[in-house]
Amino acid sequence: MNLEKLFWSKAKVDILKYLIFRRQWISMRALEAELEWTFPAIKKQIDSLNDAKVIDVDKEWQWWSICIKKDFFENIKNIFFSGLKQDIIELFDSYNIMISKYYFGKRFGANLDMDLIVIYKNLEKPQIDKIKDCINEIFRDYFIETVSVVFMSAEERDKRYRLADRFVLQILRCYPN
Secondary structure, eight states, X not given: OOHHHHHSOHHHHHHHHIIIIIOSSBOHHHHXXXXXSOHHHHHHHHHHHHHTTOEEEXXXXXXXXXXXXXXXXXHHHHXXXXXXXXXXXXXXXXXXXXXXXXXXXXXXXXXXXXXXXXXXXXXXXXXXXXXXXXHHHHHHHTXXXXXXXXXXXXXXXXXXXXXXXXXXHHHXXXXXX
């Protein structure tokens, strides 16, 4: 999903990502320090979001404090999680010969202890490290610093299934297919 096309601005998307995944009630100066945008670019997008009545801007303090309105927060969060999910799917599709299955975990609403589970068939350590780096880069682009990912070979998953491993059975309960 191309969020920049949907929201018409990369700066606006970065601001919304920051407010959703990092923290709310932040000043424009703090956004300028955190994001790689100039103050005028941030102000323009904040004004646009404020005019659209998507965010609240508290101007009573010495600085402006910005947050997404409660009525919109979950909806916008779902859009951005869809974008995150789509980015991960595109990454895994590029490795479809080596990755047999993947499961979205707790961060995506599934009742799993991990955020992402990857079942592979033909991967060596350098390839796994490269995919891990790509996954980390995708999550960092959404201002998510910590993510729990499990890489498991198809053979290991089958072995753990035969041994009635709790983690593998939990995956099967969440994703019966």
